[in-house]
Amino acid sequence: xSYRQLLTxxxxxxxxxxxxxxAVGELGLDDADPLIVLLMYSVGSFWAFLYAAIARGPxxxxxxxxxxxxxxxxxxxxxxxxxxxxxxxxxVAFPLVYGGSMLLVAxxxxxxxxxxxxxxxxxxxxxxxxxxTLLSV
Amino acid sequence: xxxxxxxxxxxxxxxxxxTYKLSDRLDCDKRQVNLFLFATxxxxxxxxxHGTDFHTHSLLAFVFGITFGTSAFVNITIFRxxxxxxxxxxxxxxxxxxLIVPVLISxxxxxxxxxxxxxxxxxxxxxxxxxxxxxxxxxxx
Numbered sequence: 001x002s003y004r005q006l007l008t009x010x011x012x013x014x015x016x017x018x019x020x021x022x023a024v025g026e027l028g029l030d031d032a033d034p035l036i037v038l039l040m041y042s043v044g045s046f047w048a049f050l051y052a053a054i055a056r057g058p059x060x061x062x063x064x065x066x067x068x069x070x071x072x073x074x075x076x077x078x079x080x081x082x083x084x085x086x087x088x089x090x091x092v093a094f095p096l097v098y099g100g101s102m103l104l105v106a107x108x109x110x111x112x113x114x115x116x117x118x119x120x121x122x123x124x125x126x127x128x129x130x131x132x133t134l135l136s137v
Numbered sequence: 138x139x140x141x142x143x144x145x146x147x148x149x150x151x152x153x154x155x156t157y158k159l160s161d162r163l164d165c166d167k168r169q170v171n172l173f174l175f176a177t178x179x180x181x182x183x184x185x186x187h188g189t190d191f192h193t194h195s196l197l198a199f200v201f202g203i204t205f206g207t208s209a210f211v212n213i214t215i216f217r218x219x220x221x222x223x224x225x226x227x228x229x230x231x232x233x234x235x236l237i238v239p240v241l242i243s244x245x246x247x248x249x250x251x252x253x254x255x256x257x258x259x260x261x262x263x264x265x266x267x268x269x270x271x272x273x274x275x276x277x278x
Contacts, residue, residue, distance in 0.1 A: 001218070002222075003219055003222040003223040003273065004273065006215055006216075006218050006219035006222065007216075007219045007223070007228060007231060007232075007273075009215050010212055010215045010216040010219055010232060011231060011232060011234075011235055013208055013211060013212035013215065014212055014216075014232055014235040015235045015238035015239075016208055017205065017208055017209065017212065018235055018236070018238055018239045019238060019239055019242050020201060020204060020205060020208075021239070022239045022242065022243060022247075023201075024201055026247060027197060029195060029197060029198050029201065032195055032198035032201075034182075034186045034189045035192075035198055035199075035202060036198055036201050036202040036205060037182055037202075038179065038182050038183065038186070038202070039198075039199065039201075039202025039203060039205070039206055040202055040205035040206040040209055041175050041176075041178040041179035041182055041206065042175075042179050042206065043202065043203050043205070043206025043207060043210070044171075044174075044175035044178075044179075044206045044207075044209050044210040044213075045172065045175035045176045045179050046206070047206070047207060047210040047211075048168070048171040048172040048174070048175045048176075048210055049172055049176075051168050051171065051172075051210075051214070052166075052168040052169055052171070052172045055166075055168050057166050057168065057169065059169070060165060060166045060169055062163045062165050063160070063165040063166045063167075063169035063170045063173065064169065064173050066156050066159055066160045066163060066165050066170050066173075067156075067160075067165075067169065067170040067171065067172065067173025067174040067176075067177065068173050068174075068177040069152055069156050070152070070153050070156040070157075070160075070170065070173075070174040070177075071173065071174040071175065071176065071177030071178035071181065072149070072152070072177060072178070072181060073148075073149045073150065073151070073152030073153035073156065074149065074153050074174065074178050075149070075178050075181040075182060075185065076145055076146065076148065076149030076152070077146050077147075077149030077150035077153060078146075078149070079142075079145075079146075079149075079185055080142045080143065080144075080145035080146025080147075080148075080149055081142075081143070081146040081150075083139070083142035083145075084139050084140070084142035084143035084145075084146055086139075087138050087139030087142060088139025088140060088142075088143060092139075092143075093139060093143050096140075096143045096147070097143050097146040097147055097150070098150075098233060098236065100143075100147040101146070101147045101149075101150035101151045101154065102229060102230055102233045104147065104151040104154075105150075105151055105154035105155060105225060105226065105229040105230075106226040106227075106229065106230055107226075108151070108154070108155050108158075108225065108226070109158070109224055109225045109226025109227075109229075110226065112155065112158075113158050113162065113224075113225065115224045115225065115226055117224070117226055117227065117272065118272050120268045120269070120271045120272040121224075121226070121227050121268070121269060121272035123268050124227065124230065124265045124266075124267075124268035124269035124271075124272055125226065125227070125230050125265075125269075127261050127264050127265040127268065128230045128231075128233065128234055128261075128262070128265035128266075128269070129230075130258075130261055131234065131236075131237075131258045131259075131261035131262040131264075131265055132233055132234070132236055132258070133258075134254050134255065134257055134258030134261065135236045135237065135240055135255060135258035135259070135262070136236060
């Protein structure tokens with residue numbers, strides 16, 4: 001699959017996740033949030049274990065460290081945004097979290113990984129951050 | 138205190154985003170990275186919610202949890218493959234723009250019509266996606 005196809009598929013799946021999150025609230029399942037989050041990571045672990053077991057690759061230490069950092073980042077992001085939204089005004093917390101992390105990762109591309117972004121890309125990232133700020137307020 | 142949590146969230150999501158490209162640069166086994174990502178996160182949630190009663194009578198909660206987990210696994214696997222072929226800076230921006238979808242779905246299904254600022258956000262999202270699409274096309278040339 002090409003980069004565009006993979007990204008489009010990922011875009012659609014991410015959208016599905018966000019719609020499901022919205023549905024959880026609409027269906028009055030907020031009380032079951034902890035169980036849903038735990039199930040999400042546990043079921044993900046199950047599929048990831050099967051996927052890794054099929055390959056039977058040798059244990060790779062950097063993969064453990066990177067994976068653990070990503071897992072902690074995922075939970076810290078989720079817990080932090082939930083708590084921030086509860087303690088700070090939503091019109092501040094959501095744009096700050098989503099716009100901020102988006103810009104930092106966009107910045108990490110050229111700074112850490114020497115990615116070259118063209119003028120269209122830079123304009124797209126800046127306008128995208130502005131769009132997320134407006135949508136999340 | 139809310140701002141401290143916001144900073145924690147920004148750092149967390151940034152670390153998550155950066156690790157996609159880092160796993161590629163360190164030539165990691167992507168299957169193992171995904172396994173350790175989900176397993177670490179599951180343990181972290183158990184520690185965070187220590188003492189929480191996870192018991193529920195809602196079958197729907199189980200259905201949602203299993204659906205979330207399955208779609209998250211497929212999504213992370215696909216996105217990791219995409220980042221290996223492209224740039225994290227533009228890929229991450231495009232994925233974050235999925236915020237447009239719940240706004241549209243909320244209007245269509247739950248009749249929550251967007252405020253004027255949301256319409257501007259929706260228009261800017263389309264512009265950003267078009268610009269990033271042009272940038273991706275130019276990078277391949």
